[in-house]
Amino acid sequence: MRRVAVTGLGAICPLGSDAQQAYDSAAAGRSGIHCLDEALVSRLGSPIGGIATLFAADHFDPAKSRMLDRVSQFALVASREAMSRAALEVTQIDHARTGVFIGTGMGGAHTMDEGYAALYGERSERVKPFTVLMGMYNAPAAWISLEYGLRGPSLTYSSACSSSTVAVGEAWLRISRGDLDLALAGGSEAPLSYGSLKAWEALHTLAAVDKSDPSASCKPFSKDRSGMVLAEGAAILVLEEWEHAISRNAPIYGEVVGYGIATDIGHITRPSVEGQAAAMTAALAAAQLDPSEIDAINAHGTGTPANDVTETAAVKTVFGARAYDIAISSTKSVHGHLLGASGALECLLCLMGMQNQTLLPTMHLSTPDPACDLDYVPNAARKSASLLTMLSNSFAFGGTNAVLVLRAAGSARILRRLKSPLCI
Missing domain, CATH: 3.40.47.10 (Thiolase/Chalcone synthase)
Known part of the structure; x- marks a missing residue:
């Protein structure tokens, strides 16, 4: 089995717009959980969430943006940071020996929610032309592969809350046994649509709002815990065979x-x-x-x-x-x-x-x-x-x-x- 280094990190999440901001907020105990948009507050029993700040116009041209659900936008932004931190140029990559492994539990939830609202709520006979391409679960992985021209395996894992851990683990397996030299692995999620929030409410798993401080509503291991708080964002790691990383003097953040x-x-x-x-x-x-x-x-x-x-x-x-x-x-x-x-x-x-x-x-x-x-x-x-x-x-x-x-x-x-x- 070959050693596998982590040479790149990228994130966009409620704690910040990059990996360093996310870490600094977590270390300081600064919560990224807040009340949701006012339009949702009156319609939800638990109107809180972890919101990631992303404006598509800052990252994508209009034509591309129209084809990207929020879940794919997150994945691409995080992968760009991971590649940058890994100091990886596309010309350095053996594209056939580099894979993409992404986990998502709900895929393009916003796109599907908008489509259902149009069809059943507004009685429209049409949905957006790219609804299938935006809503499909493998869209984030596909867009990452296209962005960097990666011809290795492009795989999507959907095992609910363990999806991206499975994605990282499966990428590690492929590299450690010699199938690949590099992989972008991680996960992306954008579940804060009205339909998704109502569906999770129906399971009675969401936290009650802490009335004194909504940002403190998620209380793991505390006796007064009442449930989880949904959040959005993405995190991507660059996994690399150890000697491959050493040969190009790559930064190494640790090992899987x-x-x-x-x-x-x-x-x-x-x-x-x-x-x-x-x-x-x-x-x-x-x-x-x-x-x-x-x-x-x-x-x-x-x-x-x-x-x-x-x-x-x-x-x-x-x-x-x-x-x-x-x-x-x-x-x-x-x-x-x-x-x-x-x-x-x-x-x-x-x-x-x-x-x-x-x-x-x-x-x-x-x-x-x-x-x-x-x-x-x-x-x-x-x-x-x-x-x-x-x-x-x-x-x-x-x-x-x-x-x-x-x-x-x-x-x-x-x-x-x-x-x-x-x-x-």
Whole structure:
């Protein structure tokens, strides 16, 4: 198996318009969750969301913009930043050995919502000419491939909230076994349309608005948590075979060293301790790591009553008594739940946190829950000189549980275990 470096990072999300802004906001505990447009407030029971600031005219010419749903706009903007941070020129790429792996849970939700509104609400007999091209789930991956002329596999994963973690993991597998040298991998989501919001409300999974501070409505692991907050945006990573990265003196933000996946089989929406624990165990096995070598965990941490208790129990199942010594963070407390894009954004934040030796905080955790009794890094970031290896968890409706193992660039453990030179 070949080593796989992360050489590029790109993001646009409620925390900022690029990866650095997103990380800085997460580290400072600044929430990107706000009240939605006034036109929606009176029509929604939970009128809050994590909104990403993107004006299409700033990034795309009018002709192209007309063919891009918001989900594809996010993906392209994030991929451009990732390519720039990777210092990758198109002329440097072996286009046949570079792939695109994108996760999305809801695809072009705005386009489909507008089409249904026209057909059934306005009794129109027409929809936009590009409705199919804008709404299809593989549009973000297709547009990225077209943007850079990439002829390798262009694949879209839709496993609800674990979609982009699966996308990154599957890209890692292809590179590590020698099928590819490079990949753009991550996720994009734009679920803040009226129809999507109403559909999620019907499941009774969305958070009640915190009347004293709407931005504090998502409260993972807190006793007074009431649900998740939907959000939009994208995060894209450039994954690159280690020697390929070294040969071009690429920046290295860290490594993906393992990936595990397992499925819940009890209920389509109810998480299970067994499924989540199995995914974490599989990821550790793929990375050839003992649980004692994990320094911190990025939790799925949605803020729903069911998930947070289940995830706490799953961590205890895998790590035993040591679970109480592992720092666990849920950044969804400030950026909300980007559904299929959450895993990639959280992976990006983990890598940047390890670069800065900083444990990101779980905000709004003011009321301890006896059933959630681990160290969730409550309400403030924490410096850590030993933050070298992390798990990043993503669990999903439908039962697809996916976990990545990430390592810091320059980790002493890497030097002990592997002979390849490091580039920081």
